[in-house]
Amino acid sequence: MSPTRHDAPNPAVRRLSLYLRQLEALHERSVRTVSSRRLAETLALTDAQVRKDLAYFGQFGRPGVGYEVDPLIHRLRHILGTDTVSNTVLIGTGNLGRALAAYDGFVPKGFQLVACFDGDEKKVGKKVGPMTTQPMKELAATVTKLDVRLAILAVPAEAAQPVADALAKTTIRGILNFAPVRLKVPDTIGVRALDVAAELEQLSFLTRID
Amino acid sequence: MSPTRHDAPNPAVRRLSLYLRQLEALHERSVRTVSSRRLAETLALTDAQVRKDLAYFGQFGRPGVGYEVDPLIHRLRHILGTDTVSNTVLIGTGNLGRALAAYDGFVPKGFQLVACFDGDEKKVGKKVGPMTTQPMKELAATVTKLDVRLAILAVPAEAAQPVADALAKTTIRGILNFAPVRLKVPDTIGVRALDVAAELEQLSFLTRID
DNA sequence: GGATGTGAATGCATTCACAGCA
DNA sequence: TGCTGTGAATGCATTCACATCC
Numbered sequence A, B: 001m002s003p004t005r006h007d008a009p010n011p012a013v014r015r016l017s018l019y020l021r022q023l024e025a026l027h028e029r030s031v032r033t034v035s036s037r038r039l040a041e042t043l044a045l046t047d048a049q050v051r052k053d054l055a056y057f058g059q060f061g062r063p064g065v066g067y068e069v070d071p072l073i074h075r076l077r078h079i080l081g082t083d084t085v086s087n088t089v090l091i092g093t094g095n096l097g098r099a100l101a102a103y104d105g106f107v108p109k110g111f112q113l114v115a116c117f118d119g120d121e122k123k124v125g126k127k128v129g130p131m132t133t134q135p136m137k138e139l140a141a142t143v144t145k146l147d148v149r150l151a152i153l154a155v156p157a158e159a160a161q162p163v164a165d166a167l168a169k170t171t172i173r174g175i176l177n178f179a180p181v182r183l184k185v186p187d188t189i190g191v192r193a194l195d196v197a198a199e200l201e202q203l204s205f206l207t208r209i210d
Numbered sequence C: 001g002g003a004t005g006t007g008a009a010t011g012c013a014t015t016c017a018c019a020g021c022a
Numbered sequence D: 001t002g003c004t005g006t007g008a009a010t011g012c013a014t015t016c017a018c019a020t021c022c
Helices: A010-028 A036-043 A047-055 A069-080 A095-102 A136-146 A157-168 A196-206 B010-028 B036-043 B047-055 B069-080 B095-102 B136-146 B157-168 B196-206
Strands: A066-068 A086-091 A111-118 A150-153 A174-177 A190-193 B066-068 B086-091 B111-118 B150-153 B174-177 B190-193
Touching (some): A010 A036, A010 A047, A010 A069, A010 B196, A036 A066, A066 A069, A069 B196, A086 A095, A086 A136, A095 A111, A111 B196, A136 A157, A150 A157, A157 A174, A174 B196, A190 B196, A196 B111, A196 B150, A196 B190, B010 B047, B010 B069, B036 B047, B066 B069, B086 B136, B095 B111, B111 B136, B136 B157, B150 B157, B157 B174
Parallel strands (some): A086 A111, A150 A174, B086 B111, B086 B150, B150 B174, B174 B190
């Protein structure tokens, strides 16, 4: 999965998630309308950037008024594809996997965990919330049956690439990878990586006393 | 904590973690020396980028030969500040916090969890691995006593900003934030955010069928 | 007056391409 | 020959600044 569709700069797409989160907070506080300036302020960006980012995707604002919170929330969800729920599978039911499964923030964001898998036979059959851990050999069948597009990978580093290879043979189109490994996948599959240790390293650098 | 010290572009610093990880893998395989080309290849970058990134921090390579793996590992660790162990605290001992505490990858990377805290009285006193969960009011004293610079924040969204405020009153200089909230902190403190739901949103966008 | 949306200008980061060294 | 380190050139992203509209 090489560049971004839709011509918009990649960093702009990343900020869409920030805007959406902030707009949802404003919605909670029953705020009806917000200007690029106020939005930028709370997110530590510039007003011009907010306007330009949003303008890549349409004309959402009204001069003299700003952006209407609720309609913009719906537009952004539509753009991100989270206005409908995406079935998602979890691979790896170790500590991290189970913690993710217990997180109740996915569903409101448009992601529903529908099955979980583990390569360790001892974990197969164990309950993870409402799900029962399945063996890896069931992956393809389950993914196909439930029409799953996204996978969360929370397996040890050594297992990550083999699992990615298995996922590539299914209808999975995106992988969220927690393992500290660069996955090689066909470019029909998108990958986002979350590497906790690497982030700590960045912090360590940032806070170095030279 | 505004820009990057040391003049190097921020993206270059982020890639340092990638280089280090790959070099550690090469070390495991007893590879002695590696060229920018090979390094770039496995990380899906260009050779020029690898050379330029490393050159921001020194002259590590030998023309005609490449980079020596072990010495470069040590240099990068030193640059990142992970050649000595950093004491780190964990705030929030819910599912995610405990999963992070159980992760055995921190110590080899230079981070030692030395204490954990929770605002929920019911969690205080509970064991988390070798640590005992402390109440938030102990934070300042413990952090000072153990000379802690880094904190991992794994608390619910509502609690994140108040905890960040409390951390700002201590010697903590960097926060790894898992809560889906933009933290406001004095610029003497560095923040890195890991937002799982936001990453899933990005994947959702990436894999949209327009 | 108070906003947006957007070309033009600026500022960064990446890539090129090559001099110089082993 | 093979490779690094690095100025110069290119390509992106951000910011400016203003015409336009409520």
